[in-house]
Amino acid sequence: MTEPTTDPGAGAATAVPALEVQELSLRIGGAQILEDITFAVPTGQLVGVIGPNGAGKTTLFNLVSGVMAPTGGRVLLDGQDVSGRSVTQRAVAGLGRTFQTSSLFPMLSVEENVRLAAQVKEGHAISLLSFPRPGDAASRRARELLDEVGLGSRLRARAGDLPHGEKRKLEIAMLLATDPSVVLLDEPMAGVASGDMDSLTDVIRSLHRDHGRTVLMVEHHMEVLLGLVERVAVLHFGHLLAIDTPEAVMADPTVQSAYLGEPV
Helix, strand or coil: CCCCCCCCCCCCCCCCCCEEEEEEEEEECCEEEEEEEEEEECCCCEEEEECCCCCCHHHHHHHHHCCCCCCEEEEEECCEECCCCCHHHHHHCCEEEECCCCCCCCCCEHHHHHHHHHHHHCCCCCCCCCCCCCCCHHHHHHHHHHHHCCCHHHCCCEHHHCCHHHHHHHHHHHHHHCCCCEEEEECCCCCCCHHHHHHHHHHHHHHHHCCCCEEEEECCCHHHHHCCCCEEEEEECCEEEEEECHHHHHCCHHHHHHCCCCCC
């Protein structure tokens, strides 16, 4: 069995992790949902989170992002304890998240969705009544990001009409508009057609490598996840079984046993 560790690797022992959870736990009634989850994600690293259904992956994301409050433990961003902060306060501190289901303004255009995110980053109030103008800074930023994720030709399309793969790209463009340092991607391939996965994978790779974001990612499509991540964390019934390189984790008999013979 690979022992859970917070060691970010050689040469980074003294660096402050971009994201760290310390003994993070959640108990609801008599049920222990997560217990003493401890690991760190070094700045600039992409870490995958895997585990069978019910392992606690989305719950972990809910605790880290502030959607739910833990019953024990702490969440740190760049060494700062944000455990008592709201979702909005954590976003201001540099934490961005996508969800399993799309969280867009479906009746607005693709450009308007990203423009609104860029407005917030610039410190302006969200305005659904003002339309993008060519010279507007938020509009320029929106178009730059949409070009980067491959949606430059879809500016006027209604967000709700996009196929799943393009909705995921739009969500990532919106995240980039808010300039997060740490990004949580919760099953980005959910509902995405197989033919669209390669281009979405490229967008996620660019989010990590080209934009330098630290990424924690839950994904059931293992071939996608293993092609992106530098380390893999394995959850099983609320416990952290292992966190190591993809090769070490996939070869771990304890991890294989946790999947009850399912290929990982």
